[in-house]
Each structure stands twice: as C-alpha cells, then as structure tokens.
Amino acid sequence: MKDLGVAKKILGMEITKDRSIGRLFLSQQAYVEKVLKRFNMNNAKPVTVLFAAHFKSSADMSPKIDEEMEHMCSVPYSNVVGSIMYAIVCTQPDILHVG
Template sequence: GGKGKFVVMLYVDDILLTGNDGKKLGEVKSHLSATFEMKDLEEPKNFLGINIKRCRESRTMTLDQREYIEKLLERFNMREAKPQETPMVTRQVSHREDRKNANKESEKTVVGFPFREAIGGLQYLTPNCKTR
C-alpha cells in the first residue's frame, strides 16, 4: 500500500495530531493516552489561538486568528484605530525646531504605552497565518 501522511504539532502541553490514515492515527492516540493524560477533542476548532475551519467537500482548511487580533486591539485600546500606510509622513523636510515641538506633543501620546508587549503580540501573530 501507499504511505500515509501524519502530522504532529506540539507546544508545551498542547498537541494536535492529524493524518490520512485513521487506523494509524488511532494507534498513536492510544499509545500516547496510555502514557499521558489526554483529552480527545475530535475535530479541533482552535489550536493555540488559531481558528481551524475544515471543508471536507473541497478538502481544504482555513486558518485565521481573528479572536487573537480582536483581543490584541482591545488590550491596547486600538479598536477604533485607523490603518495607515506608514507611521509618519514620507519625504518631509523638517527643521530642528519643528522636531523639538513635535516631540513634546508626541511624548504625551506615547508615555506609558506598552510597546514591548504590543510588538510581542504582533510577533506571535505574524508567522502563524499568512494572507493569500
């Protein structure tokens, strides 16, 4: 017979098993549950904050992180933020005095903002799901 495909995704105490050989998959789950405490969720809807949508008819899976993004926006009070092409005006010539005044204004906005946490949240987001 042909060789089946089997995928194991493991992160700390979360594991996701999938494959195209139901019998082998059952054997692996049986073996693992004999050693470790496990809960079989059958067909998962979410894994590590990534939503999983499966369409058997078209034999496709769609992954998204909508809830994670919503929580991130809420956490950093950015629900009403408007998308921008760049964080600042491009090709603008400014003078030292202009920058000094602008910095005083922008300091009021950024003092206390948790930049590291926001960047960490975005870094978790980026490698997991890509746009088409």
C-alpha cells in the same frame, strides 16, 4: 487516550476545513480583537499603509523635545510589536511584508 473528535482550536487559533477545496484555515480573529482591546484600539478602522521601497527609519525621526520623549516612554511599543509578531508568525504572513 480519549478521542475528542475533530480539532476546532489549537493555541487559541480557530481551525476550519473546507473539504470541497481541500484546504485547512487557521484564524486568530479573537486574538487580534483581544490585542486591539488591550491597547485601546478596538474602535480603530483598518487602513492600508504602503511604504515606499526606499523608506528608511533614521535618528531624525526620533523625539527631540522632552514632551515628545515623555510621550514615547508611555507607549508600550515592544508589547504591541510582540503581539503583532505572534499573529504574523502563526497565521498572518501577509502582513509580514510591506507592499
């Protein structure tokens, strides 16, 4: 077995250590940028969106006309949500809960 030194990356996550405060940091910035580019959102600006605690999705919010339904079918929602979930589970638990 060969010693490759200090780990700098694992599963695409960058690893940094701040010895002065004794903390280890994981970053998926490159992954998030790749996801944004994949879904043509690489020029999007970050915003904070807060939902009220009583916010609930309902069937009334679903598309009602054929044009709306056709547009919804062309958006890869499950792929977007899955990509975001990977970042949430691995390194971004702060985006898991809506404030």
